[in-house]
Amino acid sequence: MCGIVGYVGSGNAREIIIDGLKKLEYRGYDSAGIAVIQQGKILLRKHVGGIANLENLIGDDPMTSGTGIGHTRWATHGAPSDINAHPHLNGDGTIAVVHNGIIENYLELREMLAQEYGVKFRSETDSEVIAHLIGVYYTGDLEEAVYQAVGRMRGAYAISVIAADEPEKIVAVRKDAPLIAGLGKGANFIASDIPALLKYVKEIYLIENNETVVLTPDSVKIYDENRNQVHRDVFHVTWDADAAEKEGYDHFMLKEIYEQPKSLYETLTRRLNEDGTIKLDGISMGREELEQFGKIYIVACGTAYHAGLVGKYVIEKLAKLPVEVDVASEFRYRDPFVDDKTLFIAISQSGETLDTLAALREAKSKGARVLSIVNVVGSSVARESDDVFYTWAGPEIAVASTKAYTTQLMCLYLIGLYMGFVRGTITREFHDQFIADLKEIPDKLKAYLKQAGMIEGLSKMLYNKEQVFFIGRGLDSSVSYEGSLKLKEISYINSSAFAAGELKHGPIALIEPGTLVIALATQDALYEKMLSNIQEVKARGAHVMSVAKEGNTAIEAQSNEVMYIPSCRDELTPLLSVAPLQLFSYYVARERGCNIDKPKNLAKSVTVE
Secondary structure (H helix, E strand, O other): OOEEEEEEEOOOHHHHHHHHHHHOHHHOOOEEEEEEEEOOEEEEEEEEOOHHHHHHHHOOOOOOOOEEEEEEEOOOOOOOOOOOOOOEEOOOOOEEEEEEEEEOOHHHHHHHHHHHHOOOOOOOOOHHHHHHHHHHHOOOOHHHHHHHHHOOOOEEEEEEEEEOOEEEEEEEEEEOOOOEEEEOOOEEEEEOOHHHOOOOOOEEEEOOOOEEEEEEOOEEEEEOOOOOEEOOOOEEOOOOHHHHOOOOOOOHHHHHHHOHHHHHHHHHHOOEOOOOOEOOOOOOOOHHHHHHOOEEEEEEOHHHHHHHHHHHHHHHHHHOOOEEEEEHHHHOOOOOOOOOOEEEEEEEOOOOOHHHHHHHHHHHHOOOEEEEEEOOOOOHHHHOOOEEEEOOOOOOOOOOOOHHHHHHHHHHHHHHHHHHHHHOOOOHHHHHHHHHHHHHHHHHHHHHHHHHHHHHHHHHHHOOOOEEEEEEOOHHHHHHHHHHHHHHHHHOOEEEEEEHHHHHHOHHHHOOOOOEEEEEEOOHHHHHHHHHHHHHHHOOOOEEEEEEEOOOHHHHHHOOEEEEEOOOOHHHOHHHHHHHHHHHHHHHHHHOOOOOOOOOOOOOOOOOO
16 A cells, blocks of 8 residues: 655656655555665665655755655554655665565564574564565576565565666566556656656556566566566556646545546446447446346445445346445455356455455456456456446545545446346336436536535534434435545544444444434435434434435424435435535544545555455
């Protein structure tokens, strides 16, 4: 979950790497560092905290060099500190390494290095082991030393390495952690993600699993695990650097909330044929294939998992197929019943979520067909899937996901609708009306977001609550989990979500006078039951803020405040009802002085198990 940037060329490596790290700070921000080769030596600077601290440390130090590597960290082994920050050096400071991932056998390697080679470790990290291991094997050929070291390592990693004696070379390796190479003119780049390089290059190589890439100013060569050279097609990046900037918003999260209408419009309209039917981007799933599926698994983590909960409801209702939703980190440890009659749907914003990737591989090994919903073209999940459905959300930088969630929902609606139409479980008339209703959502959401001032006002009243409960029924229950996650992620408030009917089976014991309860009541079929659940918490002194459709004003009698969303069919309310929850979380976090785009202990792309 860390960010890696490397540069080799005739430019100023320090400036280029620091600039790239700023674009990757969403991947980790508890410490940062840079190492460059200067006059035959490795010059290292690293500091706990954000990249601004690193810049202050460097100050006016020119660090003149055309070769270097940098890193922004999300801690796994060892607390955030100057010593634990990357890059890490070998014993004599001639090898520098940055690392994203976890070396599972680092204790074994650490003991071996200490006993057999007398290595003395400076940090608590698993990553430092890599630098010493490469240093032990280094005899003047960095590629050979890296190959030997990697042969001893177990785990998930992307590493980038420089050696003082080879000042115009970077060697990098990828195993279950993202890595790309950028192709410049007289200079080349390595990075964890595209935003780091957008300012400099538009042509990249997507590095595959178990591949090594060797960069010099004039070449980028890729080798497989058997050291055979691989010839890779260039990937052309079609979006520009401006898409990853704040564009006048105070935070990326707020910008991305307001980008949702456009993202939903793009995700929908790019999938419609001229006759209004759905096209699945080259995915071939006819009636015969769909009839073969006896079960669908939707597997994901965090926000993507919450999208999957909505997807279960939609697919079961429209396609009449049984759907099970599972947390990716648990999926493969319970020996799930998966075979060649299983459709496995993996959802991941980054396409690099390691738990989801591991679950995908488990399902694929058992014969399942894998369909992924991802936002990042060429990501690991996308490349290892049989079929890919891209969300067209554009770059999402804030750690707390917003537009990725709603575009994932849109994809699931389209998949469910497509399956239902092909299987004959819905009529053409129903299909066309559903599409017409979906087309209205972007404009309805855009109009609703103009009411943000009202939600900002509520946040000023309620930001000091230290315990919040979200409740809902049906689809509202699924959305309530996402609302609760957003609030706890960025405001650090202890929030929990419950199916409203379950309150009386235990959670209601926690309701005290003044407890904030956010009640979602957007389902017409369950509206009256939700009013009863709201009365239950009101009777115990709760402060209730409700979300309801326009026109359902009876809820005002049981609520302290009501946020009304535009009216739409029940099935589509999650696309609208999540917006007030996102905005409320944002404004509450702002009132509490939290670091909204970079909440503590979290990172955007979770590439460790």
